[in-house]
Amino acid sequence: xxxxxxxxxxxxxxxxxxxxxxxxxxxxxxxxxxxxxxxxxxxxxxxxxxxxxxxxxxxxxxxxxxxxxxxxxxxxxxxxxxxxxxxxxxxxxxxxxxxxxxxxxxxxxxxxxxxxxxxxxxxxxxxxxxxxxxxxxxxxxxxxxxxxxxxxxxxxxxxxxxxxxxxxxxxxxxxxxxxxxxxxxxxxxxxxxxxxxxxxxxxx
Amino acid sequence: xxxxxxxxxxxxxxxxxxxxxxxxxxxxxxxxxxxxxxxxxxxxxxxxxxxxxxxxxxxxxxxxxxxxxxxxxxxxxxxxxxxxxxxxxxxxxxxxxxxxxxxxxxxxxxxxxxxxxxxxxxxxxxxxxxxxxxxxxxxxxxxxxxxxxxxxxxxxxxxxxxxxxxxxxxxxxxxxxxxxxxxxxxxxxxxxxxxxxxxxxxxxxxxxxxxxxxxxxxxxxxxxxxxxxxxxxxxxxxxxxxxxxxxxxxxxxxxxxxxxxxxxxxxxxxxxxxxxxxxxxxxxxxxxxxxxxxxxxxxxxxxxxxxxxxxxxxxxxxxxxxxxxxxxxxxxxxxxxxxxxxxxxxxxxxxxxxxxxxxxxxxxxxxxxxxxxxxxxxxxxxxxxxxxxxxxxxxxxxxxxxxxxxxxxxxxxxxxxxxxxxxxxxxxxxxxxxxxxxxxxxxxxxxxxxxxxxxxxxxxxxxxx
Ligand code: SF4
Numbered sequence: 001x002x003x004x005x006x007x008x009x010x011x012x013x014x015x016x017x018x019x020x021x022x023x024x025x026x027x028x029x030x031x032x033x034x035x036x037x038x039x040x041x042x043x044x045x046x047x048x049x050x051x052x053x054x055x056x057x058x059x060x061x062x063x064x065x066x067x068x069x070x071x072x073x074x075x076x077x078x079x080x081x082x083x084x085x086x087x088x089x090x091x092x093x094x095x096x097x098x099x100x101x102x103x104x105x106x107x108x109x110x111x112x113x114x115x116x117x118x119x120x121x122x123x124x125x126x127x128x129x130x131x132x133x134x135x136x137x138x139x140x141x142x143x144x145x146x147x148x149x150x151x152x153x154x155x156x157x158x159x160x161x162x163x164x165x166x167x168x169x170x171x172x173x174x175x176x177x178x179x180x181x182x183x184x185x186x187x188x189x190x191x192x193x194x195x196x197x198x199x200x201x202x203x204x
Numbered sequence: 205x206x207x208x209x210x211x212x213x214x215x216x217x218x219x220x221x222x223x224x225x226x227x228x229x230x231x232x233x234x235x236x237x238x239x240x241x242x243x244x245x246x247x248x249x250x251x252x253x254x255x256x257x258x259x260x261x262x263x264x265x266x267x268x269x270x271x272x273x274x275x276x277x278x279x280x281x282x283x284x285x286x287x288x289x290x291x292x293x294x295x296x297x298x299x300x301x302x303x304x305x306x307x308x309x310x311x312x313x314x315x316x317x318x319x320x321x322x323x324x325x326x327x328x329x330x331x332x333x334x335x336x337x338x339x340x341x342x343x344x345x346x347x348x349x350x351x352x353x354x355x356x357x358x359x360x361x362x363x364x365x366x367x368x369x370x371x372x373x374x375x376x377x378x379x380x381x382x383x384x385x386x387x388x389x390x391x392x393x394x395x396x397x398x399x400x401x402x403x404x405x406x407x408x409x410x411x412x413x414x415x416x417x418x419x420x421x422x423x424x425x426x427x428x429x430x431x432x433x434x435x436x437x438x439x440x441x442x443x444x445x446x447x448x449x450x451x452x453x454x455x456x457x458x459x460x461x462x463x464x465x466x467x468x469x470x471x472x473x474x475x476x477x478x479x480x481x482x483x484x485x486x487x488x489x490x491x492x493x494x495x496x497x498x499x500x501x502x503x504x505x506x507x508x509x510x511x512x513x514x515x516x517x518x519x520x521x522x523x524x525x526x527x528x529x530x531x532x533x534x535x536x537x538x539x540x541x542x543x544x545x546x547x548x549x550x551x552x553x554x555x556x557x558x559x560x561x562x563x564x565x566x567x568x569x570x571x572x573x574x575x576x577x578x579x580x581x582x583x584x585x586x587x588x589x590x591x592x593x594x595x596x597x598x599x600x601x602x603x604x605x606x607x608x609x610x611x612x613x614x615x616x617x618x619x620x621x622x623x624x625x626x627x628x629x630x631x632x633x634x635x636x637x638x639x640x641x642x643x644x645x646x647x648x649x650x651x652x653x654x655x656x657x658x659x660x661x662x663x664x665x666x667x668x669x
Contacts (some may be wrong), residue, residue, distance in 0.1 A: 033242035076400035084352035105435040130646025148448035202460035
């Protein structure tokens with residue numbers, strides 16, 4: 001996983017609430033067994049019309065937002081299906097961080113596991129960032145994960161992130177290895193459960 | 205200290221505490237499908253990691269398979285889908301994981317198959333790479349959807365790094381009005397709190413209405429709670445649940461069952477346990493509901509008119525749906541009717557829909573299909589003669605799978621087509637690019653199919669003698 005330290009880039013505003021993962025990654029891109037080739041699928045039906053032509057009305061098709069690294073989104077971004085394809089596609093499109101008043105649970109977890117920084121902020125702060133993003137001249141922002149700040153021109157907004165999550169994102173470390181390092185504790189738990197609730201181990 | 209059911213289930217599965225909000229949670233059982241698992245296995249293989257506990261997993265083919273009869277995988281025209289099915293079966297064989305493949309008599313939608321075979325028990329933690337895993341909360345199991353990286357994590361460690369939720373109580377008392385069912389309760393709940401209203405919460409449904417629901421109806425309720433953002437939905441297990449489990453092939457038996465039953469008695473919220481939020485729903489206010497927009501919380505009683513848009517999101521939804529505010533919902537003509545999905549394709553759902561269709565036929569110009577939730581549901585329905593009712597009415601009687609719930613197979617609505625659907629998501633493009641979905645109960649879909657228009661099912665119900 002790519003570590004996230006300090007990233008500077010263009011932010012694009014997607015104010016519509018409840019943008020679901022069917023919209024972020026439509027079903028026709030889900031029929032594969034690898035993670036590659038998903039950039040084309042990200043927001044596909046918003047980016048392209050039925051003839052495959054680029055839709056100029058969609059923000060990510062317009063300069064400078066076609067270079068966007070950050071998305072400033074409405075409420076409940078990423079709701080719906082658990083498909084991690086949505087996160088892989090956004091990353092392959094160049095997106096490094098999502099900022100929204102609320103981000104749906106499974107999608108949030110998927111971001112975290114892939115090093116896509118997901119930040120929730122009070123609606124007022126999101127509105128401020130959205131106003132900056134909406135003007136091409138002020139759309140450039142910097143996210144400093146270590147300092148936990150988002151800077152856009154004179155605007156500087158802090159964000160919260162649990163220490164363990166921050167450390168993982170900064171280092172880009174392997175989540176599974178971290179848990180495997182606790183294998184002895186898992187074995188202990190299993191032994192205890194098999195003794196105190198043995199029926200959980202008695203399927204069929 | 206008094207605890208809620210949710211807190212008890214979490215406490216019983218904490219392997220280690222990670223920080224104030226996260227624990228390492230033990231997963232007793234894990235379910236996989238063909239479309240969210242391949243990259244998890246690929247990750248495992250490239251890191252040369254084994255599956256920690258192969259017997260704690262089940263894999264089911266359900267999302268991409270056709271629902272027209274086939275006898276061999278080579279008859280699946282879609283190469284990508286076929287590859288996912290073949291990959292799942294190779295991965296299961298390699299790791300010794302139980303698989304219900306396409307030709308297994310137990311195949312069907314994962315959330316129908318798992319309870320049907322008795323895999324979901326009270327007191328378990330169950331994870332699955334699909335958001336509607338909340339279904340198993342009907343049994344008093346803590347069950348939730350996960351992404352592909354987390355599938356890999358469960359395969360390798362049998363645990364998850366889990367963010368602990370806040371408990372929410374949803375209290376529903378009173379008798380359900382005629383013509384309504386669990387789908388209407390959950391749609392009313394989603395409408396009330398909003399699509400993100402239960403985000404960060406584990407919902408526990410309580411009250412006399414819930415006590416009176418069948419186990420299948422409770423599954424419908426817990427299944428769709430995720431459309432309010434709930435990462436878990438729970439109902440305290442009662443005698444109905446214990447009776448339902450008895451005799452199912454994978455349920456505990458003998459001495460194990462006796463001990464389980466003792467532990468299961470304790471799976472309820474303590475009387476003075478504190479919930480972070482309490483929502484009360486009055487059943488007298490529940491009517492047959494239909495959605496008018498592109499988010500499951502955009503619904504209204506069938507007798508109402510489409511509400512005036514509140515904000516850009518509502519207007520965008522109406523534009524996509526080709527509808528105007530003020531239009532009576534029961535004036536909207538449909539092109540398709542779909543009865544299926546993990547929300548509403550169990551035997552009781554098919555029975556209620558068939559009761560409406562009996563002696564009636566699908567309106568001209570409406571294409572109607574019914575996709576039973578599993579092969580076992582299909583066989584049961586055929587034994588009862590329900591298939592004959594559906595077919596006589598003009599419904600296509602199909603094989604089991606997700607089908608037009610997400611339209612990953614060849615059951616797809618065309619752009620602009622309007623579908624009355626017993627599913628759980630009316631998102632833009634969900635049933636096909638440009639397709640327009642109206643969510644409702646299966647009996648309401650049946651009513652719309654025969655009239656060709658969204659219809660109040662109560663007008664078609666036979667007077668009870
Ligand atoms: S029936 Fe629909 S909601 Fe249920 S698992 Fe299948 S695709 Fe998902």
